Amino acid sequence: MSVASGFQPVPRESTSALITRQLREGIMRGTLPAGAQLSEVSLAAEFGVSRGPLREAMQRLVQEGLVRSELNRGLFVKELDETEIRDLYLTRTAIETAAARAVAHGETVTESLERLRARARAMAEAAAAEDLQALADADFAFHEELVNLAGSPRLHRVHETLMVETRMCLTALQGTYFDPEDQVSEHTRIVEAIAAGDDAAMVREIEEHMQEALDRLVRAAR
C-alpha cells in the first residue's frame, strides 16, 4: 500500500482553527472594525457553534495580538495608533530583511527570483491598468511570496499576523490614492538587489520601501 503517490496528510483542522481563520479575515477586511467589541453569543450564533470553540478561537487571536482582552468586560479588536503602526513596520522590516537574506543565500535562488519577478510583473500590470485593488493584492502577494520562499515556519507565522495588521490599516484608509509607479519600482529594486546578491543593498532597499510605505500610511491617516 506504499506507492508513494504524493498524497498529503488529510488537512483536517479543529473548529477553533477554522473560526480563528474566519475571524482573522474579518479583522483584515474591516468587517470587524478596529475597537469593536466581539460579542461571544452573537458570533457563536453566526458561526453556528456554541461559545466554547468560539472562545478558544478568541484566545488564539489574543495571543496573536489582534484582539485585546478586558477581564469580565469583553474582547475588542485591537486599535492601531501611529506608534503601533510604526512598530508594525519596524517588525515587518525585521522579518522581511531576514527573509530576503535567507532567499538570497538559499539553494534555489534562481527559481525564487523568477517567482518574485512574476509578482513584481503582476504589480506593474495592475499599475498600468490602474486597478488599485489588484495593485494592493499584488503588493501583498509579493511580500507573502518573499517570506514563503525563505522557507522558515517561524518567519512565516509572525509575518502572517503582521500582514493582517497591515491590511487592517489599508482597509481603514480605503479610497486613498498612492502613486502606483513608486510602489512598483520599489519592489523591482528589492528583487534586483536580491539578484545581485548584495546583502547591504537588499536590506537598504527593503528598509526604504518600508519607510516609504509607512510615510504614505501616516500621511494618509492625518
Add this chain to the structure above:
Amino acid sequence: MSVASGFQPVPRESTSALITRQLREGIMRGTLPAGAQLSEVSLAAEFGVSRGPLREAMQRLVQEGLVRSELNRGLFVKELDETEIRDLYLTRTAIETAAARAVAHGETVTESLERLRARARAMAEAAAAEDLQALADADFAFHEELVNLAGSPRLHRVHETLMVETRMCLTALQGTYFDPEDQVSEHTRIVEAIAAGDDAAMVREIEEHMQEALDRLVRAAR
C-alpha cells in the same frame, strides 16, 4: 479622588492567561518534555480548574507554536529537530538584530548601553565563579534586556516565544559544557558594536554569536 499618584491599572489577568504562563514555564523548564502529550483532565485537575479555561490556554500555546494539536487525538509539546533549531536561531537573529538597531538609534542609547553592560558584567562574574546555571540565566537576561530596550511590543512578543524554545533546547542538553569565556566575549562584542554605532558590525556580531550558539547546540545534540 484624582490625586494623580502614579497608580498602575490593576493587573488582573484572565485565568487562561495565568495557566498559559505556567504551562509555558513548564515547557521551558522541561517539566513538560518535548513530545509529551498534554492530558486535559489531569492538567485541569492539577490547576484546580475545569477543562474550559485549560483548553483556552492550550489554544494560545498552539498559536504560539509551542504546542502541536492533532485533531481528536490530543495536544503535544512540540519537538525541535535540527531543522527547527536552525530556524529558531534564524528568527532570533532577525529579531535581535532589529532590536539592536532600534536600541542603537533610540533616544536613550547611553542608558541602554549601561544596562546591557551590567548584564554582560553579570555574565562575566558567573563565568568567573564557574556557576554555569547563573551563566545561562545571565545569558538569557542579556538577550531579553536587549529586546526590551528596543521598546517594541511586537519584537518583544515574538522574542518571548523564541526564548522559551531556546531554553527548551538547553534544558534538554543540561549538563553539557560550553566554554564560558567564549560566551562572555561574544556578548561584550555585541554591546561594544552598539556603542560604536556601527550598524554593520552590530549585525555581524549578533549573527556570529547566533551561529556560534547554534553550532554549540547542534554539536552537543549529536
Add this chain to the structure above:
DNA sequence: CCCGTGAAGATTGTCAACAATCCGGAGATA
C-alpha cells in the same frame, strides 16, 4: 503465523445551564 474484525476504555470535542461581574439608569437624599 499473520491479518482483519469488533468491542471496551480512554480521551478529546461540544454543548447548555449556572455563577460572577459589569454597566446604565431610576430613585432618594442633601
Add this chain to the structure above:
DNA sequence: TATCTCCGGATTGTTGACAATCTTCACGGG
C-alpha cells in the same frame, strides 16, 4: 441640582455532562 445608592439587564467566566472519535487489545479466520 448634584451625588450617592441600589436594582435590573446584559455579558462574560466557569462548570459538569453528553457526544464523537481514536487507541488498544483480544478473538477468530485464513
